[in-house]
Structure formats: C-alpha cells, structure tokens
Amino acid sequence: MGKYVLKSLLQVIPVLFIVSLIVFILVRVTGDPVALMLPETATAEDRAVLTQALGLDQPLYTQYMKFLGSALQGDFGQSFRYGEPALQLVLERLPASFELAVAAMFFAIVMAVPLGVASAVKRNTFTDLIISGISVIGKAMPNFWMGIMLILLFSVMWGVLPVSGRGGVSHLILPAFTLGVGLAAQMTRLIRSSMLEILSQDYIRTARSKGLGRMVVIGKHAFRNGLIPVVTIMSLQFTSLIGGTLITETVFSWPGLGQLLVVAVNTHDMAIVQAAVFVIAFIVVVTNILTDVAYRLLDPRIKYD
C-alpha cells in the first residue's frame, strides 16, 4: 500500500511539469502583456523599458528555466495587475471556491439521495419517469443560463435572496444550487442504478422474506451498500467542482479562484494564470490519488501494484 502511494506521488511530478510547460507556452504565445499595461500614449521606448523590467526580452527557454526554478521554491512571480505574489493571490481565493464547492456538493447530496432512492424503489413507475426526466434536464441545463434565471426569479422578482457577492449563507444558496444541479442529476442516476443492483441481491430478498419492514430493508440494508460507489464518484467530482466554478463564479461575482482566473486571462496577467492552473492541477492530481487509494481500500479485490 505504502509503495503504491509513493509511486502515485512520484507520477505527480511529471504531470505537474507538463502542465507548467503547456501553460507557460500558451500564455506567452497569446499576447503581449506590456501593451495592456501601458497607456495608449506610451512610446516605443516606454515599452522597451517595461519589457526589460519584466524580463520578457529574454529567450523563451531562459524565461521558462527561470520560471521553473522559482516555481519550485513556491514563487510564481508577481501579478502584473496587483503587483503581489501570484501564488499568494491564488491561495487567498481558495477558501471562497472551496466553500462554494462544498455547498454545491451538499446540495447535490440532499437532492440526489432521496430522488435516486425513490426512483430505484419505484422503478419503471410514473415517479421514476418524472425523476429521470428532471435529471436529464438538470444535466443538460447550462450553468450560465440557469444562474441568470435563478437570479431573476429569487432575487429580482421575489427578492428573497441576494443577487451576487460573497457574504452569509443566503449568498451561498443560488450559486451552490447552480453548481450542484448538474452533479445532483448525475448522482441521482448513479444512486438509482446502484440501488437497483443491490435490491436484486439475495440478501435483500432474504431480509424481505424474514418479514422486515419495507423502510428497514431499503434504509438499513440496501441504501448503505448502494452508497459506496456513489461516494467514490463524489470525491472525484469534487475536484471538478473546484476547477469548474469559472462560469458560476462569474455569474454570481463570487470572488473565488474561477473569477480570478477569468479576469487574469482577460487582462493577460500571466503569473496568475500560471499559478492558478498549477494549483488546480495539483488539487486534481492529489485528490485523484486519494480517491484511488480510498477505492482500493473499499474494495479488497483490487490489488496495489
């Protein structure tokens, strides 16, 4: 087991290395930050001075080696826009994104568990059909559109929830719901099929034939076991929530990592783009390893080699 973890961790290094290289190149071939930083009246001389001050006059590989060298020491350079260390800016935003992702996950669970169980228990009935329909719509609805619609309904028309920004629990509801719906739809279907499989198992039939109540059979025997694969998928999905909040954060002006990244791309703030993508990649890779380990522990049939 320890060996497996160690091996996985070693694989992280080349992955992050490749991510850093790709981002570095993409960021540099897409535009000139100096032009964006200077006023319209700046002369060619002003541009030259700033280009040199930022080290952008050096060959690409020199710039990359320098970037890599400092990145290894946790220094991703200074944000052009804010003039502060990029990594620090990115890490400052993590709690906001994490809060949103956790809340979205909470919504997803609260919605998916009862719906999934109900549609499995009432398999092929009208209820099942309705729930399946809802989950297809939920999965297909674009976050952007849904966010705007929720704002119109709950904030503009009914005035019960704040439109945007980060604040109390009330600020969290709409964005978390928007972000969580897609996941909920996916989980509903997963719980349904997982429960269906278990409901057809011998031990459920045994439990029923012993004369146990319907709720006890479903709640105590089937549900617990049906949850295991769902939980594994959930932790995998959590990483995509962290990385995938860009649109939701923009719609709701949620000051998290996603919004930081969108603004950084627009203003060509290279250091932030690099640091943000790197941090997201890091979270995804590490979470994947942890999930993998957990999965292997859950199911002893999988070997660690």
Place this chain on the structure above:
Amino acid sequence: MKKRQWTGMWITLLAVVLVLSACGGKTTGTDSNSASSESGSSSSASTTLTIAAATDIESFDPHNNNNTSSEAVLVNVFDYLIKNDSEQKKVPGLATTWEQVNDTTWRFKLREGVTFHNGDPFTSADVKYTLERVAKDSTLKQNSYFKNIVEVKVVDEYTVDIITDGPDPLLLNRLSKMGAGILPAKYIKDNGFDKFLKQPVGTGPYKFSKWTKDDRVELVKNENYFDGEPKWNEVVFRVIPEASTRVSELLAGGVDIAASIPSTDIARIEGEADKKIVKAPIQRVLQLIFRQTEGSVTADPKVREAIDLAIDKQGIVDSIAGGAGIVTRTSVTPGNFGADPSLYQTSLYDQEKAKQLLQEAGYAEGEAEMTISVSSQYKEPAEVVAAMLEQVGFKINLDVLEPSAFSERYSSKSFKEIFMIGIGNSLFDASNNYNRYMLDEAKGESDYNNPEVEKLLQSALVNMDPASREKEYQQVQQILAEDRPAVYLYQMEGVYGTDSRVNFEPRSDEMFYADEITPAQ
C-alpha cells in the same frame, strides 16, 4: 464488516462537510451584516452608498494603475493638487493657487491644515516625494505621463516649484489625473510601501476600510476632511463583471448605481418605477484608423472619403449602442482643450456619392479589398461597418481579435488597411488625440504625412500661450476632417442605472466622486 466501517467513515465525512459548510456560512454571515450593503441599505439609505462597476481596482497605488475604474474609486481616497470639476475646469485641490514662474517652472501654494488619514500633516515634502516617485520610476504604469518632471523643489513648508524638462503646456492636466494622487511621504518611509498598500492613507474625503479583491472596496467617511464633512458614512464599490448580474443587482435594490449598462438592458431598467437610466458622454471616440502607406488601398484620399460617406454613423448609434453615442467628425470632443465645436454632433453619410468616389478611384464593385482589424469588444459595430462598406462596393475582411492579441498588434503597429478602436483622452487635451499623427509616431502605423499638420502639432506641443495653442489644434482638426487619417464613428456615452434613492449626474471622466452623489430626500 469492513464495508460497514467504511460506510460509517463516509457518513461521518458527510456530516463534517455539512457542518463545515454551515459554519463557513455563519462566520461570514455576521461579516456581511455589519457591512450592510445589501438588505441594510434600505434602512440606512442616507449612510451607505453602493456602486457596482464591471472591473476591480488594480491596487491602492495611484502611480501604478492604468484603468479608469481604479481612478474612479481612488479619487475618493487621494486628492490631487488640482481638481477637475464636472465640466473639466481646473479648480483648487490640495493646492490653493498656482502660477507659472518661467517656461519650465510652476509654483504651487499648498493648502494648510490638511492631514492624512493617519493624522500626519500634509506638507511640501509629500508633494516632492509623490511626484518625484512617479516621474522617476519607469516601472510605474503612470510614469510616461510624468517623466518630464525633472524636480520638485521645496520652497517652504507650503510652497513647491515643479520643474519640467521643457515647456509643458499640459502640466496642470497631468497634475489633475491619476498618478498625481498625493501620497503620505512620512507614513510610507516609516512603514514601507507594502504596508501602505495594505493600509492606504490619503487626504481624501473617504478613508480606506477594506478591500476584498474582485468583490468589493469599502470606504468610510473621513471626519476631518478639509472641505467639510463627507455626505456618506460608508461608500462601497462592488465588482460585478457580468453585465446581466449587475443589472439584476440594481433591479433587486442591492446597489444604488450600476455602471456600464448594456444597451439591451436600457429599456428594462427604464421600465421600473424607482429605477432610472442616466447617460453622459465619455472621453472615448470609436474610430477607424487608416494605413496610408503607399500601395495600400486606403492611401487614396478618394477611398477614405468613400469609406466616410458609406457609413451611417447615426444608424450605428441607434441600432448597436442603444442611442448612447454622439456622432462626431473630430475626436477632440467638447470639454477637451482644443475642441472645435463645428465638427461635433455632425457626420457625413451619402452612399451614392461613396459609390461614385470608389469608381473615380478606379475600383469596380468588389475590387477594393480591405482588412478591418478590431478587438472583440467592438465586434458588433465593426460588423455593421463592414456590411455598410460592402453595400457601396468594398470587399471587407473582418479580423476580430481577442483584446490582448489586438493590443499586441496595436503596439507593434502591424495592422493592415484599417483598424477600429475606441480611443480615450485622460489628459483632456487635443495633443493626446493628435500626437499619433506626428511623423515619428505615425511611422509604420498610419504613415500619415502632412507637413502643415506636423508644423502645427510640433508648435502646439510646447506652446505656453493657451489662446494660440487652441487655434493651432482647431486648425489641425479642420485639416484632418478633410485628410481623413481616421474616420470617427461616434463619441461613446457612459450608461448608468440608478436607484431613486440617490441623485447621480455622471461625469465625462467616469469618476465616482462620492460626495457629488447625494441621497434623494
């Protein structure tokens, strides 16, 4: 058994997640209640002003900022020596009087008894530190506007001489814009610049309270402001990049003023009883700039005239800009030094004559092929322009670029026949519009070359007599209107949505001076 343990663990984890999210909510909840920007604003309408803009400030360093939305916030914290009033007339700020000593020296008398937010008195030393910093540090974004200041001489505690490297008719304009915000010399020397950026201190009517990046800037009243007690207890600038969210926030009553309202939402806001749209022309003129390099289609004056005549500018204002624009034949609009009103609020449009001119220039239908490069933010007007030009017989390749790619091509001067751009003027002076048509600057970009214009521009650059300088720029304008190194489409207007809780008259410089905004009684 093993499976059971794991289920237990996952359920525990789930519980932890739930508690976590609840806690996270609660702690920040108290925070926002005290900020009272949302629900609280109705009960304390006269004490908190909330403004929503599309972009965040860059930092609290007025010297290292280059966007209007930063300055719009920072003017409430930092004062200039000279202020522009809402008509762009120079009025005393931290300087009470000023006079020109000789061609390169101006003397300023400073206001006495002013203190910074930390209690330090404001003196000549602060002016010297501030202006010499921005003039000498070439890595600062405002440096190019101030580098012609050679020295700031302290005459006495409340008098300074500002010395430039040559005659500079624009010095007063420079001193009343971002980059001239006066910083506390002693506070910065004692605490370092990093501390200053975290706890900025100025002399302005509002004091820094809190900045959550990409979310909000909170300012509180400076009780000791030299110009009387400020009107609002608290001023909150919120950042809401998504336009439809900004509009919703206004409609839901979360903000008092929302900036940059898209033309498609104007009717929706006007339809609400207690909301209103207010507009003001801003310092930005949308224009097409031509390459006149020999061999280029647009080198022919007849072609350029045909382009001008083919475009229905008023039509673009009405259809694309939702009426928020003023047609013009000059980019030096009223309120700027050197403006020529005869070329303002007017435009040319004659498709038949345009067709005829194109024929005279020797092009049959579809033969005059041109590329128009434009940044994606102006994609829609560019599409309409392209369609109008094709109607009279041009063949247009529309080259829509992502903003940073556009900037790069712009600074490397590598556009083809035409590029479309909205050009602002933060100095409120015609030189800012026309220096690009001076030989050296035009080289490689428009390659515009007119010796008469060159002479007038060179002279105006150092002419310290305002009356004759103004004439020079007006003459240049008349020549350019015929020469057409550029065709002007329209002056843009700032469109704001406001709540009836406040009275707000937008300014042409797009600043939000909180004290010019008053609670409606």
